[in-house]
Amino acid sequence: MKSGEEREPSASEDDPDETALDHPPTGTLIPRSGEQTAPTAPLDVPPVASDLAWVAAGKPPAPSASASRSISLTTAADAMRDEEIERTRLFISMGWVITAIAMCTVPFVDAPRGMTIMFITGLVIGVIVSVFYHRSFADPLRYTDRALVTLSVVCMINGHLAVLFFGTYSGAPMLVVVGIHFVARTELRHVARWIFVTALICYATIAGVIVSGLIDDPGVFASDRIIGRAPLAAATVFVLGTYVLAYYTARTFRTASLTSIEELQRATRLASQREALMEELRADLERALRVGGPGRYTDQVVGNFKLGIVLGRGAMGEVYEAEHVGTGAQAAVKLLRREQLADPTQVARFFREVRASAALISPHVVRVLDASVPEEAVPFLAMERLHGQTLGELLRREPRLPPAETLEVMRHAAAGIDAAAAAGIVHRDLKPQNLFHTAEGLWKILDFGVATLRGDSGTLTQGEAVGTPYYMAPEQAQGLRVDSRADLYALAAIAYRALTGRYPFTGPDTPALLYAVVHRMPPRPGELADLHPDVDRWFALALAKSPDARFATGEAFVVALQAALAGELDPKLRRRGDALIRKQPWENA
Secondary structure, three states: OOOOOOOOOEOOOOOOOOOHHHOOOOOOEEOOOOOOOOOOOOOOOOOOOOOOHHHHHOOOOOOOOOOOOOOOOOOHHHHHHHHHHHHHHHHHHHHHHHHHHHHHHHHHOOOOHHHHHHHHHHHHHHHHHHHHHHHHOOOHHHOOHHHHHHHHHHHHHHHHHHHHHHOOOOOOHHHHHHHHHHHOOOOOHHHHHHHHHHHHHHHHHHHHHHHOOOOOOOOOOOOOOOOOHHHHHHHHHHHHHHHHHHHHHHHHHHHHHHHHHHHHHHHHHHHHHHHHHHHHHHHHHHHHHHOOOOOOOOOOEEOOEEEEEEEEEOOOEEEEEEEEOOOOOEEEEEEEOHHHOOOHHHHHHHHHHHHHHHOOOOOOEOOEEEEOOOOOOOOEEEEOOEEEEEHHHHHHHOOOOOHHHHHHHHHHHHHHHHHHHHOOEEOOOOOHHHEEEEOOOOEEEOOOOOOEEOOOOOOOOOOOOEOOHHHOOHHHHOOOOOOHHHHHHHHHHHHHHHHHOOOOOOOOOHHHHHHHHHHOOOEOHHHHOOOOHHHHHHHHHHOOOOHHHOOOOHHHHHHHHHHHHOOOOOHHHHHHHHHHHHHOOOEOO
């Protein structure tokens, strides 16, 4: 590859560091009026690491120095819940410190023996309970309504034991105020409300007995002065007012925090969509700088075709506009670059593409007109000229496609995948830039440059990776052998991109991206776009980590997608999808 060129990583059992850029499109495009011709191999991802052992081992890659996009926001409620769990454990730790200080004060105050025993007993019970829940809450799944209620009740009882011990009108009620403020920030509104009411009742009962004159304030810091009922009642109202204020401010702060997180999340989603568009735009710009002028073979005759200007150029080959010398029919001719002719492996790869392309006859696959034989001095592949635009160009203008339009793309591309599967061919590099919408309204699959054929020995890649990581199946990312289900996975990833406006997986570098492909699930599609829950289930199946859990054919793939978009997914598929989601939940958006 020339200095300064970027490459698209690929993944399969055959080519270690072969990229989509190494293979200019098998169908070269002619623009209609106002349209721009673009090769089908954008430069939109960084290179694949040659050593992918960490992917198969399940070890996350080391963070990159450029990992500016490695942080993934959770939903607002989940973010608050995560913060709440950590805050609860911190609050428990602070409670231990307060308990230790309270214990240390007991020998130095003159309190009735019975009250002292009751106070110390309450503190000991509180410590035992809090230690249990501090350890329990290390597992977020154990942070439940019942657990929080139990812990909060113990805290409220201990708080009001402290009120009795130190004084009903001393500073002790402020401990309860802090507790109320903490509990009221929980996502469990009913728990917060009941604990708040319990605190009001506890303090009102204690103060009511004292204000009524039935007992004097038993606290060790209670005033010896005789205070009338009216001042005591006013003090009681003041303390209860601080309880109400603590509850109200906590709930208000929680609402404000949720709103702020949701706004940030929306901004992050928009930034992610723009990032996808910018990467594709940069790729198109890089491509445009490589084409449009005369090439080394311009005006020469190759086979039966006279070559014109260069329409696409990569590390492995060049695509020229051409016309048949006998009929004048237009064509696009792909040649192996001169510097590659001395490399038997590159020549073998080129003829593998020739065999793959020539073996396919489908209205949804670019048509081959002619191809060289191994004995020819300059290997070539002549293809039909296509007028229209790629899906990549369409998505650059419209970040999301309507469901009906997405379904049409999927239907045509899936038919092409089924045709390839019937011929024993796996494309291995499906992406928006390799799906082309013709002037006749057909979607065609382009560029079989990294395809694998039935009977391939795998010696060209020796178990390494080829493909485009954004749309790569997990087995592809691990360098395992693949079949048409890997192509259907890529098609599902394209559908995800079209319906949600973002890639299923992103990462600061290619190793991190491939790790996510193999070991994680993308954000739930229905969280990113207005989609029926059946579509989430369909994506769980179509993007399943195991090929056996996915759709076996393109036809089944499209029939299920059509039903899911209408909210009429087959009940069996719903159950399968739900089971997959339970086994490996969606990641946070």
